[in-house]
Amino acid sequence: MHLVNLSVLSALVVSLKTKENIYSLLSEIPDPEIPVISIVELGVIRDVKFSNNKTIEVTITPTYSGCPAMKQMEDDVKKKLTDNGFENVKINTVYNPAWTTDWLSEDAKLKLQKYGIAPPEESTSDKSFLTGKTKNITCPRCKSTNTYLVSQFGSTACKALYKCNDCLEAFDYFKCI
Amino acid sequence: MTSQEALFNYSLRLGDTSIILAQRLCEWTGHGPFLEEDLALTNIALDIFGRGKALLEYAAKVEGKGRTEDDLAFFRTDREFFNTLITELPNGDYAKTIIRQAMIDCFDLAFYTALANSKDETLAGIAAKSIKEITYHKRHSFSWVNRFGNGTEESFNRLQQGLDEIWAFTGELFEMNETDEILIKEGIAVDLNLLKADWEKEINQLLTKANLVIPETLFMQKGSRKGLHTEHLSYILAEMQSLPRMHPNAKW
Numbered sequence: 001m002h003l004v005n006l007s008v009l010s011a012l013v014v015s016l017k018t019k020e021n022i023y024s025l026l027s028e029i030p031d032p033e034i035p036v037i038s039i040v041e042l043g044v045i046r047d048v049k050f051s052n053n054k055t056i057e058v059t060i061t062p063t064y065s066g067c068p069a070m071k072q073m074e075d076d077v078k079k080k081l082t083d084n085g086f087e088n089v090k091i092n093t094v095y096n097p098a099w100t101t102d103w104l105s106e107d108a109k110l111k112l113q114k115y116g117i118a119p120p121e122e123s124t125s126d127k128s129f130l131t132g133k134t135k136n137i138t139c140p141r142c143k144s145t146n147t148y149l150v151s152q153f154g155s156t157a158c159k160a161l162y163k164c165n166d167c168l169e170a171f172d173y174f175k176c177i
Numbered sequence: 178m179t180s181q182e183a184l185f186n187y188s189l190r191l192g193d194t195s196i197i198l199a200q201r202l203c204e205w206t207g208h209g210p211f212l213e214e215d216l217a218l219t220n221i222a223l224d225i226f227g228r229g230k231a232l233l234e235y236a237a238k239v240e241g242k243g244r245t246e247d248d249l250a251f252f253r254t255d256r257e258f259f260n261t262l263i264t265e266l267p268n269g270d271y272a273k274t275i276i277r278q279a280m281i282d283c284f285d286l287a288f289y290t291a292l293a294n295s296k297d298e299t300l301a302g303i304a305a306k307s308i309k310e311i312t313y314h315k316r317h318s319f320s321w322v323n324r325f326g327n328g329t330e331e332s333f334n335r336l337q338q339g340l341d342e343i344w345a346f347t348g349e350l351f352e353m354n355e356t357d358e359i360l361i362k363e364g365i366a367v368d369l370n371l372l373k374a375d376w377e378k379e380i381n382q383l384l385t386k387a388n389l390v391i392p393e394t395l396f397m398q399k400g401s402r403k404g405l406h407t408e409h410l411s412y413i414l415a416e417m418q419s420l421p422r423m424h425p426n427a428k429w
Binding site: 062064065066067068094095096097098099100150151152153154155156157161175177 | 213214217220221223224225226227228230231298299301302303305306308309310313316317
């Protein structure tokens with residue numbers, strides 16, 4: 001009895017280690033459009049499953065329905081894992097639960113800001129994004145909050161366009177969804 | 178009609194409506210009135226295209242005959258498309274594009290919010306994903322209707338003319354047939370009758386705020402549920418399908 005339990009336990013430890021290993025490999029893949037954050041930090045990797053050490057199913061979710069970077073991300077995931085000895089990598093795309101900016105880590109938000117993209121400043125749960133009453137967005141360059149919305153739609157689907165009244169620079173804002 | 182056939186028809190109808198609208202909106206790429214609006218409309222088109230792709234992918238899977246979403250988009254003729262007529266109408270000027278978009282956004286937000294509760298998990302997932310996106314689209318189109326309506330005499334006139342041209346195509350948004358009946362019973366489809374009163378109320382408020390007058394016509398153009406279209410669809414398909422039809426196995 002003890003022996004059986006031990007073997008189950010050791011199999012579990014091995015699989016946990018492999019899963020950790022896969023996540024750390026995936027963490028090396030940059031977002032195709034915002035290369036300072038990884039696809040893991042972005043929150044598009046939803047799950048990693050495997051039947052043995054050679055077969056893996058990676059579940060991903062698009063940030064936006066029409067995100068043109070999804071194909072690139074799929075290819076990058078497949079390449080990264082096959083290059084590291086995993087065969088039969090399968091990508092599974094899910095829409096539910098829908099991706100939200102709430103899944104961006106604090107660390108990722110800081111990286112966005114340093115890169116010149118204002119990170120989302122509110123949680124989607126407070127619903128202010130539904131009414132369009134956004135808080136004052138901080139300029140990622142001069143840190144002024146004296147900024148205004150130029151357009152809800154920016155250079156990519158996930159960004160809005162703002163301008164700073166103080167340093168006069170236009171900047172991207174990672175909008176809340 | 179079996180449940181499976183109904184589910185295929187339903188997914189196809191929703192997918193076609195999204196794909197054709199996206200194709201229309203994309204015509205504004207590089208032609209928007211100014212850069213920010215050019216980006217806004219093409220971003221919106223991209224969201225709608227993504228939704229259409231997911232829906233056609235699902236339709237192909239439900240059909241189970243080995244067709245893909247590309248086969249459905251590129252190798253069907255106009256009579257085999259079921260997009261609502263309003264989506265295939267020419268863009269006209271920016272005011273007409275915006276007023277049409279406002280009508281559709283208002284309908285879509287209510288529709289996809291309801292569809293997110295569908296018993297069909299895939300449709301519910303695609304719908305849930307779309308809600309937040311359509312929220313942005315609607316805010317955009319509604320704000321422009323307001324600005325055009327309360328802007329100059331020219332902007333108001335163009336908006337009113339756009340409304341006159343598209344109004345007769347709004348009734349069809351709520352049309353249902355056997356497909357809907359079968360799927361409503363199964364808790365999969367949305368009962369469009371339940372959305373109509375709220376849509377009318379909201380559109381009335383929007384139009385009143387923009388000083389617009391609803392055209393006096395009781396006639397509402399229908400046909401798309403049976404695959405009957407305006408002549409405009411054929412031209413869209415000719416452009417959209419020409420490359421894959423000429424080079425069926427082209428890859429890039």
